[in-house]
Amino acid sequence: MFDLAYPIDDEVEIDGITYKVDLSFDNVLRLFDMLEDEELDDVTQIEIGLEMLLGVCFICDIQTKEEIFFEVFKNTIGVESEENQPVDIEGNPMPEQKEEKVYSIKEDAEYMYASFYQDYGIDLFEMQGKLHWNKFKALLAGLRPDTKFKEVIDIRTMDLPTGKGMSKERKRIKELKEHYKLRDD
Numbered sequence: 001m002f003d004l005a006y007p008i009d010d011e012v013e014i015d016g017i018t019y020k021v022d023l024s025f026d027n028v029l030r031l032f033d034m035l036e037d038e039e040l041d042d043v044t045q046i047e048i049g050l051e052m053l054l055g056v057c058f059i060c061d062i063q064t065k066e067e068i069f070f071e072v073f074k075n076t077i078g079v080e081s082e083e084n085q086p087v088d089i090e091g092n093p094m095p096e097q098k099e100e101k102v103y104s105i106k107e108d109a110e111y112m113y114a115s116f117y118q119d120y121g122i123d124l125f126e127m128q129g130k131l132h133w134n135k136f137k138a139l140l141a142g143l144r145p146d147t148k149f150k151e152v153i154d155i156r157t158m159d160l161p162t163g164k165g166m167s168k169e170r171k172r173i174k175e176l177k178e179h180y181k182l183r184d185d
Contacts, residue, residue, distance in 0.1 A: 008132055012054075012072050019054045021076050025136035026128040027052060028077060029105055042066075049073070077133065102156050104182050108149060112140065115147035152180050 010021045031052050035045055043062055046069045051057055053072055058065055105112070116122045120139060124131070143150050155176045161169050 008134060010076070010132075012075065014068060019056065021053050021072060022055065023053075023076055023133040024129045025124075025131050025133050028133040028136075031077075032105065101182060102153050103149070104184055107182055107184060108152065111147075111149040111152050115143050115149035116140075119143050119147050155180050156182075 008023075010023050011018050012021055013019075031049060034040065034048055034052070037045075040048070046062065046066050047057065049069050050065060050072075053069075053076070058068065113124050116124050116139065122131075122139070140149075145151075145154070155173075158173055158177070160173055
């Protein structure tokens with residue numbers, strides 16, 4: 001959780017031992033890439049994930065490794081999704097609704113890079129290994145509307161105009177949507 005009243009805590013305790021978690025934005029992005037790699041089986045993903053986040057290879061059974069990995073992931077990277085999940089009147093989680101994906105960290109990397117540089121003067125390549133994942137997410141969400149990244153998202157989410165005399169504008173927006181549509185869906 002992002003809370004300005006407290007410092008960012010990048011440590012976890014496992015069986016009485018404290019580990020520093022590597023939550024630099026580029027490490028988290030590589031972790032997401034690895035987790036989406038269909039050529040890697042679950043066991044390999046868990047072992048690599050633990051090594052990426054904690055820098056250690058645990059000597060224990062795979063079930064324990066899995067529990068450690070998911071707990072570390074949930075408490076450092078995946079917190080928002082669980083906290084913001086809607087619940088019914090009895091407090092039970094509501095079924096997840098598939099939201100339309102409006103951007104891709106991978107496909108829109110060029111737009112993100114240019115927008116961070118334009119808006120904040122931050123060169124994301126120079127910040128690899130330094131910029132924290134939570135800070136990256138906050139800066140990404142706070143980009144001004146006139147940055148390329150935000151413009152592309154606006155195009156993707158724009159409604160087509162209706163009514164008489166709007167055919168040229170509808171055609172123009174359709175072409176823009178086609179040009180900027182995500183390819184990995």
